Amino acid sequence: RKEVEQDPGPFNVPEGATVAFNCTYSNSASQSFFWYRQDCRKEPKLLMSVYSSGNEDGRFTAQLNRASQYISLLIRDSKLSDSATYLCVVQTQSKLTFGTGTRLQVTL
Amino acid sequence: NAGVTQTPKFQVLKTGQSMTLQCAQDMNHNSMYWYRQDPGMGLRLIYYSASEGTTDKGEVPNGYNVSRLNKREFSLRLESAAPSQTSVYFCASSESPPGVGRDEQFFGPGTRLTVL
Numbered sequence: 134r135k136e137v138e139q140d141p142g143p144f145n146v147p148e149g150a151t152v153a154f155n156c157t158y159s160n161s162a163s164q165s166f167f168w169y170r171q172d173c174r175k176e177p178k179l180l181m182s183v184y185s186s187g188n189e190d191g192r193f194t195a196q197l198n199r200a201s202q203y204i205s206l207l208i209r210d211s212k213l214s215d216s217a218t219y220l221c222v223v224q225t226q227s228k229l230t231f232g233t234g235t236r237l238q239v240t241l
Numbered sequence: 242n243a244g245v246t247q248t249p250k251f252q253v254l255k256t257g258q259s260m261t262l263q264c265a266q267d268m269n270h271n272s273m274y275w276y277r278q279d280p281g282m283g284l285r286l287i288y289y290s291a292s293e294g295t296t297d298k299g300e301v302p303n304g305y306n307v308s309r310l311n312k313r314e315f316s317l318r319l320e321s322a323a324p325s326q327t328s329v330y331f332c333a334s335s336e337s338p339p340g341v342g343r344d345e346q347f348f349g350p351g352t353r354l355t356v357l
Binding site for chain 2: 137141157163167174176177178179220225226227228229230231232233234
């Protein structure tokens with residue numbers, strides 16, 4: 134089993150739609166979780182950290198389910214500019230493990 | 242602030258050639274990292290430097306060496322390039338070492354390397 138698994142997509146959604154991505158992780162001792170965004174042929178950039186109680190940043194909501202070992206990212210009111218690959222990142226002690234990413238394409 | 246800069250942006254090598262990828266950050270960060278990104282594999286850590294003067298192996302160190310030249314600069318060297326090293330290489334930096342807090346890693350724009 135991969136340490137961090139994501140559905141590669143692509144998720145094709147119309148502008149204004151709500152879309153959700155899940156990410157599962159294998160190590161129950163993992164302590165910190167993040168979502169990074171990577172535009173095509175660009176570097177990854179931090180989108181948001183994921184806290185145990187869940188957290189929201191504008192149209193983006195991240196949640197953590199430790200019992201089932203997954204994190205999720207919800208994007209409301211999708212914009213064309215949200216088109217990108219979303220990387221799930223899990224920190225276990227001193228190690229960061231990156232998922233392969235979920236590609237989102239928002240269309241008119 | 243430029244953030245994290247990398248040179249070169251693109252490079253084509255022949256098998257057996259050597260080269261050094263340069264990375265510099267102007268955020269006064271303590272920790273720096275080298276990753277490679279391959280299709281379907283996610284980012285994988287090659288080497289990191291938790292602080293000036295220290296370097297440690299990551300997940301895929303074979304075939305690479307690194308030098309933390311000073312607090313700003315962290316270089317990655319391929320002594321004898323192989324086709325399996327064809328990849329996109331990202332340098333990153335963070336305020337604290339990995340595992341300490343929830344520090345964001347800031348990435349450079351990447352180097353696209355092809356080994357023929």
